[in-house]
Structures are given as structure tokens and as C-alpha cells.
Amino acid sequence: MTHARKSRGPILTPGRIIPLILLLIMALIPALVTSNYLITILVNCMAFAIFGLSWNIIGGYGAQISWCSAAFVAIGAYVNFILTNEAGISPFLTLPLGMALSYAMATVIGYGTFRLRGAYFSIATIAFAETLRAAVQYFKPLTKGTAGIYLTYRGANFWHLTFPNDRPFYFIMLILLVLTLFFTYRFTVSKTGYYLSCIKGDEIAAESLGIETFKVKLRAFQVSAMMMSVAGCFYASFLTYISPASTCSFDLSIKIGVVAIIGGIGTLWGPVLGAFIIVPLIELAAKLLGASGSSNVLYGLMLVLIVIFRPKGVLPLLTALYDKVFPARDAAAKGGRRA
Amino acid sequence: MVVWKIAQSVLNGLLSGGVYALIGVGITIIFGVMKMVNFAAGAYLVWGMYFTYLWHKWTGLSAYALIPLVVLSMILFGYITFKGTIRRVIKTGGTSFILITVGLSFFLQNLAETVFGTNPLAVDSSIKTSSFLLGKIGGLPVIVGIPRLIAFLVMLVLVLGVNFLLTRTMMGRAMRATAEKPEVATMLGINTNKTYTFAFVLGVTLAALSGLIVTPLYYVQATVGNTFRIAPLMVVVLGGMGSIKGALVGGMLVGVVEQLVATFISADLGTAGICILFLIILYVMPYGIFGKGERAA
Numbered sequence: 001m002t003h004a005r006k007s008r009g010p011i012l013t014p015g016r017i018i019p020l021i022l023l024l025i026m027a028l029i030p031a032l033v034t035s036n037y038l039i040t041i042l043v044n045c046m047a048f049a050i051f052g053l054s055w056n057i058i059g060g061y062g063a064q065i066s067w068c069s070a071a072f073v074a075i076g077a078y079v080n081f082i083l084t085n086e087a088g089i090s091p092f093l094t095l096p097l098g099m100a101l102s103y104a105m106a107t108v109i110g111y112g113t114f115r116l117r118g119a120y121f122s123i124a125t126i127a128f129a130e131t132l133r134a135a136v137q138y139f140k141p142l143t144k145g146t147a148g149i150y151l152t153y154r155g156a157n158f159w160h161l162t163f164p165n166d167r168p169f170y171f172i173m174l175i176l177l178v179l180t181l182f183f184t185y186r187f188t189v190s191k192t193g194y195y196l197s198c199i200k201g202d203e204i205a206a207e208s209l210g211i212e213t214f215k216v217k218l219r220a221f222q223v224s225a226m227m228m229s230v231a232g233c234f235y236a237s238f239l240t241y242i243s244p245a246s247t248c249s250f251d252l253s254i255k256i257g258v259v260a261i262i263g264g265i266g267t268l269w270g271p272v273l274g275a276f277i278i279v280p281l282i283e284l285a286a287k288l289l290g291a292s293g294s295s296n297v298l299y300g301l302m303l304v305l306i307v308i309f310r311p312k313g314v315l316p317l318l319t320a321l322y323d324k325v326f327p328a329r330d331a332a333a334k335g336g337r338r339a
Numbered sequence: 340m341v342v343w344k345i346a347q348s349v350l351n352g353l354l355s356g357g358v359y360a361l362i363g364v365g366i367t368i369i370f371g372v373m374k375m376v377n378f379a380a381g382a383y384l385v386w387g388m389y390f391t392y393l394w395h396k397w398t399g400l401s402a403y404a405l406i407p408l409v410v411l412s413m414i415l416f417g418y419i420t421f422k423g424t425i426r427r428v429i430k431t432g433g434t435s436f437i438l439i440t441v442g443l444s445f446f447l448q449n450l451a452e453t454v455f456g457t458n459p460l461a462v463d464s465s466i467k468t469s470s471f472l473l474g475k476i477g478g479l480p481v482i483v484g485i486p487r488l489i490a491f492l493v494m495l496v497l498v499l500g501v502n503f504l505l506t507r508t509m510m511g512r513a514m515r516a517t518a519e520k521p522e523v524a525t526m527l528g529i530n531t532n533k534t535y536t537f538a539f540v541l542g543v544t545l546a547a548l549s550g551l552i553v554t555p556l557y558y559v560q561a562t563v564g565n566t567f568r569i570a571p572l573m574v575v576v577l578g579g580m581g582s583i584k585g586a587l588v589g590g591m592l593v594g595v596v597e598q599l600v601a602t603f604i605s606a607d608l609g610t611a612g613i614c615i616l617f618l619i620i621l622y623v624m625p626y627g628i629f630g631k632g633e634r635a636a
Contacts, residue, residue, distance in 0.1 A: 063434050065434060065437045065438065065441075108618070111622075112618055112621040112625075113621060115625060116621075116626075118376075118580075119376040119436075119437055120621070120625075122376070122378075122437050122441075123376065123576060124617070124618065124621065126378075126568070126569055126572070127569055127572075127573060127613075127614040127618070128618075130569050130611070130614060131611040131614040134607055134608050134610050134611040135608075138605055138607045138608055138611075250565070251445075254441065254445050257438075257441075261438065294453050296445065296449035296452075297446060297450050297453050299445060299446075300442050300443070300445035300446025300447070300450075301446050303438065303439075303441070303442030303445065303446070304424055304439055304442040304443055304446055307428060307435055307439045307442060308424060308428060
């Protein structure tokens with residue numbers, strides 16, 4: 001590791017230039033596009049990319065399939081709306097509370113299930129998400145039950161994250177996406193990240209090498225849960241209305257998982273790619289087919305097909321292309337890393 | 340008053356737990372043989388309900404008389420979905436199983452909603468609301484709903500039948516051998532692929548029959564799948580994965596807890612009650628009540 005950092009390779013490798021170009025394009029889009037509808041879809045794409053990246057921490061890098069993403073989104077969203085509406089507290093200040101609650105919930109689920117291998121964790125996540133939804137529907141004075149909560153509009157106000165249109169959210173989500181990508185990258189090259197990839201490879205072998213698999217899996221799940229609730233907090237402000245059906249449903253958890261799986265499970269760019277493929281595709285399908293049930297059919301079908309035919313997702317197609325376009329440089333970069 | 344409330348909800352819980360147990364037995368058989376948790380049982384239950392509805396419209400017979408027809412439809416449906424999807428990832432196993440059965444669950448349930456619409460349909464039945472008086476506690480009547488009782492009895496017959504199948508027939512022996520160790524089973528001349536197919540089709544047929552026996556209790560619509568998505572999974576984990584006795588006991592336990600919570604706290608929290616019970620059991624007995632010691636499948 002330290003060796004690689006000292007070696008003087010070119011600073012501007014294609015691997016660094018391409019993300020910068022993408023970022024530049026993304027930053028310029030609002031100036032070029034007049035349609036607010038398109039901006040809204042792009043904000044949705046970025047939000048799902050962030051959700052997918054958060055899911056990927058435990059589901060992709062750790063191969064522990066979680067189906068309770070929506071629960072953490074809901075925690076972030078409800079903490080934000082309740083405190084902002086009732087006490088006028090800024091969403092930025094509600095973030096730590098949402099994160100703390102998500103951390104606690106992740107600990108409760110993980111503590112019981114990560115000692116066991118197999119599907120126990122997945123089952124427990126579904127159970128937990130359902131429990132939280134029942135609780136949200138039950139505590140009506142606080143959550144308004146199934147009716148949901150509307151965010152009080154306070155004019156164009158950055159501190160309270162209310163704006164007359166979605167353009168400011170475009171930049172907020174873009175910044176959050178870049179931060180999440182950067183954080184995810186740092187996580188994968190951290191000690192926990194390496195341990196996690198060992199566990200994914202062979203859990204028993206990892207344990208025999210002295211890795212405390214239980215602790216590592218729990219840590220990754222806690223991190224994933226906190227990221228999810230941060231994203232949920234901002235996403236809720238963007239939606240301006242939340243209900244158990246929209247933020248705390250099994251449907252949402254599935255969609256988040258599918259985004260990461262289709263893009264490329266356990267890869268940095270996979271969830272981003274997946275979100276930018278699926279969100280517009282579903283939007284299109286909903287326009288053409290009408291009913292919402294049919295777009296859910298598409299999600300289910302895509303999940304089944306991808307597991308059968310492309311278990312690694314769509315990203316490998318792009319990386320193969322990348323290797324073709326930059327063969328020499330890539331080889332040099334690899335060589336540099338080895339030296 | 341309180342004693343009566345408890346007695347009535349325990350009774351209701353035992354009877355509704357029977358349905359959970361039947362789905363649970365289906366899940367546990369599949370798990371025992373191929374080590375796959377079938378997250379899609381609720382979706383197959385929905386299709387079982389729609390098959391019952393369609394055959395009922397077609398023939399006009401009562402739901403219980405349609406059992407053979409629904410079984411045949413479901414065997415075909417289960418076989419096609421198995422060959423088309425799960426069969427292709429058997430070699431990969433593990434995570435793929437979770438992803439593909441959850442995908443199937445989501446796909447099949449929403450497919451039913453797209454094909455048949457969201458309007459609740461009903462299978463006519465003369466016994467829908469009939470019930471009989473079991474006795475009185477403190478002057479208040481303890482009532483048994485006839486459809487619930489029949490559902491329970493059908494469940495018992497089916498579970499006994501499955502037990503007979505597993506212990507007394509060649510196919511059952513082959514399934515148990517595969518459950519123990521697929522490699523050795525193959526060496527002994529068992530076609531494990533056939534056993535997997537049989538186990539899966541048997542498991543989802545039990546889910547479909549659960550759908551049939553609840554038609555007098557629920558409207559036929561895709562969202563019923565949500566009701567039966569979680570509870571049967573809890574049942575199987577509670578009882579111990581792969582144990583039929585466990586699924587039976589777990590089913591009753593889950594049914595009773597759900598009814599007690601619904602009666603004494605709030606109907607909204609019935610599912611939450613099951614989930615909390617499940618988390619507690621995971622902490623205390625990670626492998627369930629009958630886990631490990633019991634023979635798988």
C-alpha cells in the first residue's frame with residue numbers, strides 16, 4: 001500500500017479523468033436544461049444512486065443481503081420532518097439523531113443475526129422493516145399514521161431545505177453523491193473494507209485467519225444504515241411529503257437493492273450506473289403502461305433476469321469497453337501498482 | 340372478561356396459526372432439501388387463491404372440492420417457474436437464492452396484480468360467516484369460525500400426508516438423503532435435480548393450498564401476499580429451519596402471539612408482535628425450537 005502511494009505514476013489517469021468529466025457534465029446540466037421534469041428525474045437518479053451505494057456497503061461488499069433499506073430511509077425522513085415541522089429545527093441538525101437511531105436499529109438486527117450464517121439476516125431485515133412500518137402507522141400523534149406528513153413550506157430557505165423548485169436539490173444531491181462515492185471508496189480501502197471482502201470470499205476461512213467476522217459485518221451494517229438515513233433525510237426534503245407507503249415499504253427496499261444489483265453488486269460505480277439506468281427506464285415504463293403495479297413487475301423481472309444471466313451486473317460491459325479503449329495505459333497503471 | 344378475551348384470541352390464534360404452519364411446512368421442506376429459503380411463498384399463495392377463484396368461476400364448485408384442480412394447476416405453475424428461474428442458479432446457491440426468490444416474490448405478486456387487477460374478488464361460499472359455540476366463559480360465548488376450523492383440519496391432513504410421503508415413499512427417502520448430503524445421494528444413484536424440483540413444487544403447492552383454504556376468510560387480491568410474506572418465514576425460523584414439527588409448533592405460536600397483540604394492544608401491531616417474538620427467539624435460541632437435533636426435511 002505505502003509503496004504504491006510513493007510510486008510516481010501520472011496524476012491524470014483515465015480512471016481519474018472520466019469521473020471528473022462526468023462530474024463536469026452533471027454540474028452543467030441544470031444550466032443547459034430548461035425542463036424541470038428532467039431535473040426531477042435526475043435528482044431521483046442521484047438519490048437512488050446514493051441509496052444503492054449505501055446498500056452496497058453491506059449487501060455488495062459484504063454479501064449480506066439486506067431488505068430493510070426503506071426502514072433506514074424512513075428513520076432519516078421522519079426524524080427530519082417531525083423535528084422540522086414541530087420545532088423548526090433544520091434538517092442538518094436532525095441528521096445526527098437519524099443516524100444515531102439507525103445505528104441503534106442496525107445494532108439490534110445485526111447482533112442477533114450476524115452470529116448465524118445463511119438467510120437469517122435477510123429474514124430479520126424484512127421482519128424489522130415491517131415492525132417499523134407497523135410502528136409508524138400506530139404512533140399517529142407523532143407520525144400521522146398512513147396519512148403521511150407534509151413538510152411545512154418556508155420559502156426559498158437553504159437552512160430548512162425548502163425551495164420553490166427542484167434545481168437547488170439537484171446540486172445538493174450531486175454534492176451528496178460525490179461525498180458518498182468518496183466515502184464508499186475510502187471504506188473499501190479501509191481495514192474493515194478489506195476484512196469484509198475476505199468474509200465475502202470465504203467466511204470460515206476469514207474467521208480462521210483471526211478476523212472477527214461478527215464485528216466486521218455489524219460495523220458494515222451500521223455504516224450502511226447511517227448512510228441510508230442521511231440520504232433519506234435529504235430525499236424526504238426533496239419529496240416534501242412522506243408516508244409509510246412511500247418511504248417505509250418493502251417495494252422501496254427492493255428497488256434500492258435492484259439498483260445496486262443491476263449496476264454491479266459490490267462495485268463502486270455499479271449502483272450509480274444502475275440508478276441512471278433503472279430510474280428513467282421505470283419512469284418511461286410508467287408513462288407507457290400506466291399502472292404502478294406494472295412498473296413493480298418490471299423491477300421483479302429485472303431482478304430475476306439479472307441474477308440468472310448477469311450476476312455481476314451491467315458494469316462489467318463498461319469496464320470491458322474501458323479496457324479496450326485504454327489498453328496500454330491501463331497496463332502501465334497496473335504495472336505501476338505492482339512496482 | 341379478560342379470561343374470555345384471552346381464550347377467544349388463543350383459539351383464533353391457534354386456528355389462524357394453522358395456515359402459517361402449512362406455508363411454513365412448504366418453506367421448511369424446500370429449505371431442508373436444497374438449503375434455500377423460499378421468500379416467494381406468499382406470492383405462490385396469492386396465485387393459489389387466484390387459481391381457486393378461476394376454477395370456481397369455471398366450474399362453480401366450492402373451494403374445498405377444487406383441491407385436486409388447484410393442486411394440478413400449481414404443480415404446473417411451480418414447475419415452470421422453477422425450471423425457468425431457480426433451476427438455473429442451483430449451482431451458485433447462497434446469495435443468489437435470496438436474490439432470486441425475493442425477485443420471484445416481487446415479480447409474481449405484482450404480476451397477479453397486473454393480470455387480475457386490484458379489485459378484491461370473492462370465492463362464494465355458504466359457510467363464510469358460519470360458526471359454532473364452543474362454550475361460555477363468564478357468560479361470554481367462545482366461538483369457532485367454521486372456515487377457520489376446516490382450514491385447520493385440512494392443514495393437519497396435508498401435513499400428515501407430507502410426513503407419510505417423506506418417511507414411507509422412495510421419493511421421500513431420496514429427498515431426505517439429498518437433504519443429508521447431496522454428493523453422497525448422487526453417488527447412491529439419486530437424481531438430485533429431480534429431488535430439488537420435486538421438493539420445490541411440493542413446497543409451493545402447499546403454499547397454494549394455504550391460499551385455497553383462506554379464500555373464505557380473505558378477499559382474493561394480490562395484497563394478501565403481504566399478509567403472508569413475513570409470518571411464515573418467522574414460523575420456520577422459530578421452529579428450526581428444516582423441521583416439520585418445528586413449523587407446526589412455530590405456526591401455532593406465531594398465530595397466538597399475533598392474535599393476543601392484536602386483541603390487547605392494537606390490530607396494527609399484530610405483525611410487529613411476531614417480529615419482536617422472532618428477534619427474541621433469535622437471541623435466546625438462534626437455531627429455533629427444534630433446530631439442529633431434528634432431521635432435516
